[in-house]
Amino acid sequence: MIMRWIVISCLVLILAGVLCIPVAGAQPLPPNYDKILQIHLDYQDNAYSVSFVEVRYGEAPNLDILSGPLEGTILDSNGNVLKSFSFQDPGTTYGIIAGIPGESTPLGYTEPSSSGEMIVTLPYLQGMQTFTLSDSRTGSMLASADLGPQITAFCADYSEDPDCLALSAASAAAVPSRSAQPAADSTSLLFAALFSAAVLVAAAMAIRTLRQRMKKVVLIVDDDPEITNIVDIFLRTKGYVTLTAASGVACLEILKKQVPHVILLDVFMTPMDGWQTLGKIKKNPALMRIPVMMLTASPISPDKAKQYGICIADYITKPFQLEHLAAAIDSVIRQREMVRETFALARKAGIEREKFCELATLTRRISVDKKILGMLEVPKVPVAQASMDTLNDMLVVDYIHVKTDMNETRARQLRNEINTALKKKGLPEVDW
Amino acid sequence: MTYLSGTGKTRWIIAFILVLTFTYTIPAASGQTPVSVVVRDASTKENLGSAQVYFDGGYLGDTSSSNETGIIIIPDVNPGTHTVRVTRPGYNENTTKFDYPAETTVEVLISKNALVSLNPNGPSPNAINIVFYPSSTSYSCTDNEKVYAPDYIDNETLFRDDVLNVINNTYLNLDQFTSPADPLPADYRSSFNFYYYYDPSSPADAFSGCSGSIPEGYWDNVTFSDVVVILYPAYHGIYANATCQPTGCTQIYGPGQSQMKAPANQEWIVRLETGHALFGLDDTFCGETYYWQNEPYPNVWTSLASCQSDAQAHNRDPSLCRQIESADSPPSCVRNFWQWDPQPDVMSGSFGGTFGDAATQRINYVLSQAHVGIQAQLGTGGPSRSSSQPGAG
Numbered sequence: 024m025i026m027r028w029i030v031i032s033c034l035v036l037i038l039a040g041v042l043c044i045p046v047a048g049a050q051p052l053p054p055n056y057d058k059i060l061q062i063h064l065d066y067q068d069n070a071y072s073v074s075f076v077e078v079r080y081g082e083a084p085n086l087d088i089l090s091g092p093l094e095g096t097i098l099d100s101n102g103n104v105l106k107s108f109s110f111q112d113p114g115t116t117y118g119i120i121a122g123i124p125g126e127s128t129p130l131g132y133t134e135p136s137s138s139g140e141m142i143v144t145l146p147y148l149q150g151m152q153t154f155t156l157s158d159s160r161t162g163s164m165l166a167s168a169d170l171g172p173q174i175t176a177f178c179a180d181y182s183e184d185p186d187c188l189a190l191s192a193a194s195a196a197a198v199p200s201r202s203a204q205p206a207a208d209s210t211s212l213l214f215a216a217l218f219s220a221a222v223l224v225a226a227a228m229a230i231r232t233l234r235q236r237m238k239k240v241v242l243i244v245d246d247d248p249e250i251t252n253i254v255d256i257f258l259r260t261k262g263y264v265t266l267t268a269a270s271g272v273a274c275l276e277i278l279k280k281q282v283p284h285v286i287l288l289d290v291f292m293t294p295m296d297g298w299q300t301l302g303k304i305k306k307n308p309a310l311m312r313i314p315v316m317m318l319t320a321s322p323i324s325p326d327k328a329k330q331y332g333i334c335i336a337d338y339i340t341k342p343f344q345l346e347h348l349a350a351a352i353d354s355v356i357r358q359r360e361m362v363r364e365t366f367a368l369a370r371k372a373g374i375e376r377e378k379f380c381e382l383a384t385l386t387r388r389i390s391v392d393k394k395i396l397g398m399l400e401v402p403k404v405p406v407a408q409a410s411m412d413t414l415n416d417m418l419v420v421d422y423i424h425v426k427t428d429m430n431e432t433r434a435r436q437l438r439n440e441i442n443t444a445l446k447k448k449g450l451p452e453v454d455w
Numbered sequence: 456m457t458y459l460s461g462t463g464k465t466r467w468i469i470a471f472i473l474v475l476t477f478t479y480t481i482p483a484a485s486g487q488t489p490v491s492v493v494v495r496d497a498s499t500k501e502n503l504g505s506a507q508v509y510f511d512g513g514y515l516g517d518t519s520s521s522n523e524t525g526i527i528i529i530p531d532v533n534p535g536t537h538t539v540r541v542t543r544p545g546y547n548e549n550t551t552k553f554d555y556p557a558e559t560t561v562e563v564l565i566s567k568n569a570l571v572s573l574n575p576n577g578p579s580p581n582a583i584n585i586v587f588y589p590s591s592t593s594y595s596c597t598d599n600e601k602v603y604a605p606d607y608i609d610n611e612t613l614f615r616d617d618v619l620n621v622i623n624n625t626y627l628n629l630d631q632f633t634s635p636a637d638p639l640p641a642d643y644r645s646s647f648n649f650y651y652y653y654d655p656s657s658p659a660d661a662f663s664g665c666s667g668s669i670p671e672g673y674w675d676n677v678t679f680s681d682v683v684v685i686l687y688p689a690y691h692g693i694y695a696n697a698t699c700q701p702t703g704c705t706q707i708y709g710p711g712q713s714q715m716k717a718p719a720n721q722e723w724i725v726r727l728e729t730g731h732a733l734f735g736l737d738d739t740f741c742g743e744t745y746y747w748q749n750e751p752y753p754n755v756w757t758s759l760a761s762c763q764s765d766a767q768a769h770n771r772d773p774s775l776c777r778q779i780e781s782a783d784s785p786p787s788c789v790r791n792f793w794q795w796d797p798q799p800d801v802m803s804g805s806f807g808g809t810f811g812d813a814a815t816q817r818i819n820y821v822l823s824q825a826h827v828g829i830q831a832q833l834g835t836g837g838p839s840r841s842s843s844q845p846g847a848g
């Protein structure tokens with residue numbers, strides 16, 4: 024009898040405990056796991072580059088009500104479209120200065136916006152892998168971003184989020200189960216061996232691809248196969264991945280398929296010379312930010328310096344020492360990386376993006392202009408005795424001198440402002 | 456061991472009880488120190504109930520469920536770095552990282568959200584989110600200078616009243632300003648979620664740049680606004696020429712970054728800027744503005760032929776297609792774009808104008824793209840401090 028009461032009492036207690044669990048966990052609001060993806064893009068003269076990608080909790084705007092010439096697309100890892108939407112060019116401005124109602128017509132007001140920052144806020148979608156931005160007017164792709172690293176980083180902090188759990192489950196499902204039954208006969212053993220070999224090969228290929236991705240790609244454009252071969256072999260021994268093109272046309276064809284980190288471009292080629300090729304590269308919004316180093320047997324002329332100086336990252340005269348060439352390529356790549364790294368710090372210090380970009384542009388400009396000034400060959404004659412061509416060349420040199428001085432003054436001012444802001448936040452200062 | 460001598464049935468029941476008891480006692484007996492999460496108001500430091508707590512991204516519970524308000528216990532924590540995310544209606548969410556077992560008490564401070572929902576039943580999921588932001592500046596076109604206008608910064612009620620007035624006279628009576636030839640859906644009003652963002656320490660400046668400037672913190676806190684309206688009290692003076700600053704302006708900086716400014720006392724400008732910022736309509740007056748063929752359902756075309764073709768396709772009279780030009784003769788301003796909507800047209804800056812057939816068609820298209828959620832009616836109840844996320848309140 025006592026035992027029965029004990030049992031009944033225990034059951035009542037347990038039941039009460041079980042009932043208490045949902046009562047204690049009553050939720051006035053359902054959990055909210057909505058997430059967004061924010062892609063920060065810098066744009067300048069229709070060229071876009073992704074500066075920052077972030078996954079965070081939040082709610083996205085309604086993309087379906089937008090329209091415009093730019094097209095954003097979210098793809099999964101198989102290239103399937105998960106979401107696409109269109110929107111207007113960033114900086115589009117409609118202003119109105121109102122007149123007297125009913126009496127006078129209003130005045131329109133608009134502002135040019137050739138550069139700035141655009142933030143694309145998207146809803147988080149399960150399986151999203153890539154974001155692409157394209158222009159429906161030209162059909163050209165403007166920018167793309169691999170979303171994988173940011174999603175992985177987010178899930179490292181929020182591993183129990185349902186979307187992250189789903190991601191882990193999908194990853195686990197993709198990996199063969201370790202608890203699978205062992206092969207019972209020779210066919211199964213053979214299959215297992217083949218499968219293991221395939222996995223090993225796939226892993227090796229993945230590592231190779233990863234390593235290749237980490238290497239910098241240099242496109243060598245020269246119609247002299249001997250020079251192309253020498254430079255190609257040398258740069259590969261230095262750890263670069265190389266592409267080669269024997270003409271300006273071939274260079275542009277390659278650029279349709281692959282975007283290198285640096286282009287080495289010979290000046291004297293036919294039918295399209297290096298300057299013409301450079302012009303086409305710099306007119307293409309998708310390519311204009313690739314640093315181009317000009318290779319030539321003759322010094323740069325003042326008129327070319329004035330016309331193209333702003334477009335080139337360096338100017339190398341032949342014959343050159345291969346080690347010097349590699350050092351010049353390293354320098355161009357390193358400077359871009361330093362700028363990118365410092366930009367992340369500058370954001371933390373609240374430095375305006377425009378100010379930072381202006382300093383980066385000026386620094387490169389000053390460096391190239393100084394090098395060009397050192398190479399320009401202008402006869403030193405009194406102005407009164409100079410021919411028109413010489414006079415023109417002298418004016419160009421003076422112009423570049425004055426411009427470089429002005430740029431240096433402005434760069435110093437910007438560097439001081441930026442470093443003051445960085446110092447206040449205890450961040451390392453800009454040293455380039 | 457006397458209980459073993461009972462009947463077989465009793466033995467099973469006891470075994471069952473033991474199993475259940477064992478199950479319940481495992482966590483307590485594991486020897487780990489649980490982690491206490493304390494949620495507090497960032498300014499008053501008071502413990503807050505009804506805050507939802509997520510541990511490593513998974514929902515843990517809310518702070519009203521424990522005996523002590525504002526505290527929730529995480530029983531089983533593995534050594535390492537973890538995150539605690541806290542949300543609460545009316546507050547900005549916050550995430551804190553902590554290291555276990557070094558830290559066994561985690562304080563999460565959350566601050567009040569400046570976003571106020573004007574939909575008494577709360578925001579509807581997927582509706583168009585329009586957020587009003589007060590400006591502390593206005594402009595005197597007589598003196599050609601920006602003037603400090605503290606009206607809204609000193610008086611939230613005045614700002615709220617002006618916002619409600621603008622909403623009622625522009626967005627919620629849109630049917631009176633659109634073409635009856637293509638009527639809006641009967642429930643179009645429920646396509647909108649209205650909010651205002653009120654932080655007197657951080658006002659907008661309607662006269663910094665064409666469409667004004669909004670403090671950066673806003674964009675971090677409110678990621679979902681489809682249009683932000685910077686409202687300023689009134690534009691002073693009568694304009695004489697283009698040296699004056701724009702009375703109204705829309706600028707688009709990317710999806711979710713569409714912003715417009717307008718004076719509260721000129722509803723036709725709110726209507727016109729909304730035409731740009733929300734409905735993607737072009738200006739139809741001739742002047743220095745931005746023209747493009749705003750597909751789909753444009754109100755401006757790049758050629759006469761495309762205007763006529765579109766008119767035919769939508770049962771409008773193609774002969775009404777005309778080039779955008781000024782009214783003087785000969786026209787002092789001509790643009791290579793064509794329009795169809797007759798005067799007085801809102802998008803031509805006409806005081807007292809309406810949206811013509813073409814513009815209305817586009818408005819209908821945009822409304823159809825927004826999914827209609829919960830019916831929302833303004834004026835039946837006060838505002839409520841909103842969660843930073845629509846649909847969560």
